[in-house]
Amino acid sequence: MLKLDELQYLVAFKDLETLNRVSENYNISAPSITRAMNIIEQELNVTLFIRNKNKIELNKVGLRTVEYARTLLQNAQNAVADIRAYDQSLRTITVKSCAPMPLWDLVPRLSSANPNMTISSSICHTEQVLSALNDGTSDIGILPYELRDASFNVQYYDSEALFICVKKEHELSKRESVSFQDINGYNFLLMSQLGFWDSLCKEKMPSSKFLVQTDAFEFEELVRNSSLPSFITDKTAITAARKDYAIIPITDPEATVHFYTVSLKGSSFKML
Amino acid sequence: MLKLDELQYLVAFKDLETLNRVSENYNISAPSITRAMNIIEQELNVTLFIRNKNKIELNKVGLRTVEYARTLLQNAQNAVADIRAYDQSLRTITVKSCAPMPLWDLVPRLSSANPNMTISSSICHTEQVLSALNDGTSDIGILPYELRDASFNVQYYDSEALFICVKKEHELSKRESVSFQDINGYNFLLMSQLGFWDSLCKEKMPSSKFLVQTDAFEFEELVRNSSLPSFITDKTAITAARKDYAIIPITDPEATVHFYTVSLKGSSFKML
DNA sequence: TGATCTTACGTTTAGCGTAACAATA
DNA sequence: TATTGTTACGCTAAACGTAAGATCA
Numbered sequence A, B: 001m002l003k004l005d006e007l008q009y010l011v012a013f014k015d016l017e018t019l020n021r022v023s024e025n026y027n028i029s030a031p032s033i034t035r036a037m038n039i040i041e042q043e044l045n046v047t048l049f050i051r052n053k054n055k056i057e058l059n060k061v062g063l064r065t066v067e068y069a070r071t072l073l074q075n076a077q078n079a080v081a082d083i084r085a086y087d088q089s090l091r092t093i094t095v096k097s098c099a100p101m102p103l104w105d106l107v108p109r110l111s112s113a114n115p116n117m118t119i120s121s122s123i124c125h126t127e128q129v130l131s132a133l134n135d136g137t138s139d140i141g142i143l144p145y146e147l148r149d150a151s152f153n154v155q156y157y158d159s160e161a162l163f164i165c166v167k168k169e170h171e172l173s174k175r176e177s178v179s180f181q182d183i184n185g186y187n188f189l190l191m192s193q194l195g196f197w198d199s200l201c202k203e204k205m206p207s208s209k210f211l212v213q214t215d216a217f218e219f220e221e222l223v224r225n226s227s228l229p230s231f232i233t234d235k236t237a238i239t240a241a242r243k244d245y246a247i248i249p250i251t252d253p254e255a256t257v258h259f260y261t262v263s264l265k266g267s268s269f270k271m272l
Numbered sequence C: 001t002g003a004t005c006t007t008a009c010g011t012t013t014a015g016c017g018t019a020a021c022a023a024t025a
Numbered sequence D: 001t002a003t004t005g006t007t008a009c010g011c012t013a014a015a016c017g018t019a020a021g022a023t024c025a
Helices: A004-016 A019-025 A030-044 A060-090 A101-113 A126-134 A196-204 A216-225 B004-016 B019-025 B030-044 B060-090 B101-113 B126-134 B196-204 B216-225
Strands: A049-051 A056-058 A092-097 A118-123 A140-143 A152-167 A188-191 A210-213 A230-233 A245-249 A256-264 B049-052 B055-058 B092-097 B118-123 B140-143 B152-167 B188-191 B210-213 B230-233 B245-249 B256-264
Touching: A004 A019, A004 A030, A004 A060, A019 A030, A030 B060, A056 A060, A060 A092, A060 B030, A060 B060, A092 A101, A092 A126, A101 A118, A101 A140, A101 A152, A101 A256, A126 A140, A126 A256, A188 A196, A188 A216, A188 A230, A210 A216, B004 B019, B004 B030, B004 B060, B019 B030, B055 B060, B060 B092, B092 B101, B092 B126, B101 B118, B101 B140, B101 B152, B101 B256, B126 B140, B126 B256, B188 B196, B188 B216, B188 B230, B210 B216
Parallel strands: A092 A118, A092 A140, A188 A210, B092 B118, B092 B140, B188 B210
Antiparallel strands: A049 A056, A140 A256, A152 A230, A152 A245, A152 A256, B049 B055, B140 B256, B152 B230, B152 B245, B152 B256
């Protein structure tokens, strides 16, 4: 039976041009390489080389054999990679959430409930959560509404209410509450990776512009150093609240979101 | 590095269902199989089996790995077959002739001029000789005319003249010579595998029917035991001539054929 | 009790490296 | 003289088989 490492030496010989260089490259002795080449020829029962006294080169069949060997080795390598990836995928719980907040709590909980599983989480738009659930790319989805689908386990998870956050000097700062209509037209500072919230704001406040920041630190800096209002929720308020800001609730019902976890029935991991 | 024989054991395990049967099938000890399975897992760094006290079975990853292994082994096997076939093709001179006669002499001559080459010869129609030359399927072609093509070596080889062979009682038997027109309409006994001759007869004698025989012995029997005329040439006449037959030449110029050998310029074998 | 898988242990052998040689440029 | 490929030889480590143990049907 052919051996892949011998084929590897054969390919290396074609690339490096001398047996000596192959032996150096793979840290084995030159005689071993000579032997390996002979063994391949025996195994195939075919002559692959034109042997001169101190020069050896591939003949036509040898050259073709190298190409076969190359693809065999490549296939083997790909197979190993695929198998490992598949193995990994079976030990990974993939969560796609329409908003950041649910992940803060869910990911650690999943992690401790499934000790030898990798938790892979990401935030994306509602539609992408749905399609990832349907094509099996995602094990758990978090949606901002209660999905009706018999093939999934759907469970209420948590709620989150949206507030605006304005400087005390701001003209809105004395308001008890606002509606989306009230704040439509004002420009806001916004973090990226807000998933569902992002869509909601753009839908409810079509006249507003949003300055999207990727970096959390830079976002905080901008909030402090500009007069632009930003958003905050009841679940983030504690950490981000500051004395010189007014935190004003948004009265629209859409500003309070109920999150639901969705997972395929018969999943092997524990949700808790 | 993966070893193909270990993969083979893995595939066999899936097919034979127990390690013991694999060990029996390949005439090696059971512990060796156990070891091989462990080594594959180590090599892939992946668990492939669910191990019970006296039962071992493939898990999901194992099942998928078996399929990868199967195709890898199949690919390797195909590669070996292809390489051997290619090697063989390089040691084979393929001759396609438009008629049987030139081969009688050419094949032995090629064989002795190229001692360690296999000579593969076949008879086919003129067009097939040409296309085989053009697509490289054939090394030497024999055509009934002088091909004008700069990429080929074309050389006159031999001529052959067609005669008809009729019983003494036959109405044509007293003729000194005949033309195709004279014999058009008579039905003839014909051997199969005549290549070019076959086409010529059908073209020149559209009103005739030809009773084609595959077996040479049966053909001779039919010639003797029927009154049907048959063909013969100056190169076959000696063996097949009999006293109670008249051998009559065909006067048309097309009845005398000049054969040419055609081979790709730069071919490595000797023509002589 | 027979079949299965695994572990432990001793042996074999296959594979490797060193040394030495021949040939080339 | 330096580089290349090959052969000869001795050793090591990997691979194998036997024997034995554990578990299950």
